[in-house]
Amino acid sequence: MKIRLASEILTDSIVDGPGIRTVIWTQGCGHNCLGCHNPITHDFNGGFLKDVDELKEELAAIKLQDGVTLSGGDPMYQVDACLEIAKFCQENNLNVWCYTGFTYEELMNMSKKNNKIIELLNCIDVLVDGEFVLKEKTLNAKFRGSKNQRLIDVASSLKQNQVVLYEEKIKQFDKYKKNKALFI
Ligand code: SF4
Numbered sequence: 762m763k764i765r766l767a768s769e770i771l772t773d774s775i776v777d778g779p780g781i782r783t784v785i786w787t788q789g790c791g792h793n794c795l796g797c798h799n800p801i802t803h804d805f806n807g808g809f810l811k812d813v814d815e816l817k818e819e820l821a822a823i824k825l826q827d828g829v830t831l832s833g834g835d836p837m838y839q840v841d842a843c844l845e846i847a848k849f850c851q852e853n854n855l856n857v858w859c860y861t862g863f864t865y866e867e868l869m870n871m872s873k874k875n876n877k878i879i880e881l882l883n884c885i886d887v888l889v890d891g892e893f894v895l896k897e898k899t900l901n902a903k904f905r906g907s908k909n910q911r912l913i914d915v916a917s918s919l920k921q922n923q924v925v926l927y928e929e930k931i932k933q934f935d936k937y938k939k940n941k942a943l944f945i
Contacts, residue, residue, distance in 0.1 A: 763810040764842035765789055767802040767834055770816070772823055778858035778887065778904055780827025783820065785846065787833035792862035796895035798906070802834035813842050817849045828856035828886070837861045837868065840877045847884035856886045858904075865890045865913055865924050879919075887927050888913040 767786040774782045788808030790797075801807070820829065829850045836843045836859055843859075850857045859881075861868070865888060872878035882888070889905050889912055897907035904912060917925035 762813045762842055762845060764813050764816065764839055764846070765805075765808050766811050767799075767808045770819060772826065774830065776904070777830040777832060777860075778828060778856075781825065782828050782830050782858070783823055783826050783855075784830045784832055785816070785836075787831065787836045787839055787843070789838045790833055790835040790862060791838065792835060792892050794862065794893040794895075796898065797893055799834070805838070808834075813845050816846060820846075820849065820855070821853065826855065828858060831857065831859040831885075833860065835860075835862045837863055837871075837878070837881075840875065840881050844877055844881040844884065847881055851884050857884060858887045858889065859885045860889045862892045863890065865911070865918065882915050882919060885915045888915050 765788040767788040771784040771786070774784045777784050786799075786802065788802055789805040790803045791805075793803065797803070829846070831843055831847070847857050847859075863871070868878055868882065868888075868890075872882075889910055891907075891910040894907045894909050897909045899906070899908050902908055902910070911924065912927040914925045914927040
């Protein structure tokens with residue numbers, strides 16, 4: 762199976778979710794958000810194709826990463842390939858964050874026609890959902906660009922059949938980092 766990427770994977774990111782992360786930049790996005798910081802990733806024929814098995818080998822070789830972030834572009838346009846990658850991450854104890862321009866509710870609707878979306882959501886720890894809205898732009902919201910976007914605890918949301926936000930866990934992580942710093 763192939764995935765269309767915008768660039769090779771990026772390691773050691775500290776801005777695409779908590780901890781030190783590897784980022785996979787998928788190519789292709791149909792949302793056309795005004796003010797998108799990454800318009801080069803929109804073209805569904807742009808970027809390059811990469812074998813998913815090869816990508817998994819690269820992920821397996823990377824050490825000292827807390828997790829993997831699926832970004833783009835919008836990973837939800839390549840559900841099958843992203844599912845395979847997210848499953849691999851799950852099996853290898855790497856937490857998965859995913860950025861998408863779709864809202865959680867839109868994805869749930871889309872999943873009625875494509876059950877793989879639910880399978881993919883089941884492999885994602887945190888979904889950062891919704892389009893980037895320029896008038897909602899903020900520099901103060903952690904791990905997202907505009908205030909409408911949400912950090913969603915996917916497992917709890919699926920279980921409770923409603924959106925459960927991840928904010929509390931982020932606060933705990935910050936507290937943990939602060940406490941850890943006191944001991945270094
Ligand atoms: S969803 Fe993300 S990549 Fe797509 S247009 Fe919006 S900001 Fe850009």
